[in-house]
Amino acid sequence: xxxxxxxxxxxxxxxxxxxxxxxxxxxxxxxxxxxxxxxxxxxxxxxxxxxxxxxxxxxxxxxxxxxxxxxxxxxxxxxxxxxxxxxxxxxxxxxxxxxxxxxxxxxxxxxxxxxxxxxxxxxxxxxxxxxxxxxxxxxxxxxxxxxxxxxxxxxxxxxxxxxxxxxxxxxxxxxxxxxxxxxxxxxxxxxxxxxxxxxxxxxxxxxxxxxxxxxxxxxxxxxxxx
Numbered sequence: 001x002x003x004x005x006x007x008x009x010x011x012x013x014x015x016x017x018x019x020x021x022x023x024x025x026x027x028x029x030x031x032x033x034x035x036x037x038x039x040x041x042x043x044x045x046x047x048x049x050x051x052x053x054x055x056x057x058x059x060x061x062x063x064x065x066x067x068x069x070x071x072x073x074x075x076x077x078x079x080x081x082x083x084x085x086x087x088x089x090x091x092x093x094x095x096x097x098x099x100x101x102x103x104x105x106x107x108x109x110x111x112x113x114x115x116x117x118x119x120x121x122x123x124x125x126x127x128x129x130x131x132x133x134x135x136x137x138x139x140x141x142x143x144x145x146x147x148x149x150x151x152x153x154x155x156x157x158x159x160x161x162x163x164x165x166x167x168x169x170x171x172x173x174x175x176x177x178x179x180x181x182x183x184x185x186x187x188x189x190x191x192x193x194x195x196x197x198x199x200x201x202x203x204x205x206x207x208x209x210x211x212x213x214x215x216x217x218x219x220x221x222x223x224x225x226x
Contacts, residue, residue, distance in 0.1 A: 018216065025209040032202050036142050037123055047196040051128050055193040058134050065134050068188040076185035078113075078149040085109045085153050088160070096164075100222060105156055108214035112152040115206065116145050128193050137194035144195045144203035147186040151207025154178035159215055182207075 035043050058065045074080065085105060092102040120140040127141040139145075158178050161171060186200035 018212065018219075022209065022212040022216065025205060025212055029202070029205045029209050032198060032205060033119070033123075036125065036198055036202065043198060047198050050197045051190065051193065054191050055128070055130055055134075058191050058193060059132055065192065068191050069135055072146060072185060072188040072192065076146060076150055076181055076188070078145055081149045081153040082109060082113075084157070088157055092160075101160065101218070104214065104218055104221075105160070108156055108210065108217075109149075109152055111214075112148060112207065112210040113145075115210065116143060116148050116203075119143055119206075120145075125196075125199070128196060130193055133193060135192040135194055141195055141199045142202055143206050144186065144189050144199040146189055147182070147195075147200045147203030148207040148210075149203075150182045150185045151204050152210050154182055155208065155211035156214060159211065 058068075089102040089105045092098045092105065117139075119142065123142050124140045125142040127137060155178070158174060161174055166174075182204065186204060189195040189200055190197050
């Protein structure tokens with residue numbers, strides 16, 4: 001007696017680009033992590049050249065440097081981003097009755113922070129050292145915690161807004177603020193001489209990878225209604 005073979009349903013087409021993006025982000029993150037870990041000389045020399053140039057500008061442009069310090073220490077600080085995440089989670093919980101999404105948001109940001117701190121401890125990359133510093137920072141350099149946290153928080157919040165189908169004006173405003181924040185915080189960290197450029201690039205890549213993985217988990221747990 002022949003038993004008909006039951007096949008699992010094919011993956012929805014919209015999930016394929018997401019899986020491809022996640023794979024590309026993972027590959028790029030692993031490559032950069034390896035190059036930094038083995039201290040590949042061409043990469044270190046490029047880092048040093050860019051850092052020396054931007055530090056010279058930062059010493060000369062005191063007004064812009066002070067503005068960068070305010071932005072990076074207050075507006076785009078990781079704790080500011082985490083507070084924003086908490087406010088969004090509370091809104092999801094009380095306004096939209098979405099406890100799973102609220103928990104998912106908080107846990108995703110927490111996982112991103114854990115990954116960031118784990119890599120810092122594992123690589124223990126030294127920060128730039130200057131005879132005339134314009135700012136200071138603690139802990140190891142790679143990846144940039146500011147860049148990674150901003151990428152994770154802004155990316156997750158943007159995805160939630162898109163999923164809920166917000167109006168075009170709100171979406172465009174949120175997108176512009178997110179892009180400005182993620183790009184701006186990375187540039188200020190290099191400008192202030194507390195990170196190498198690849199620290200920031202690593203923060204962006206790992207942050208985007210965290211967002212992609214978190215979105216995949218959310219989609220599996222709560223598939224979108226058609």
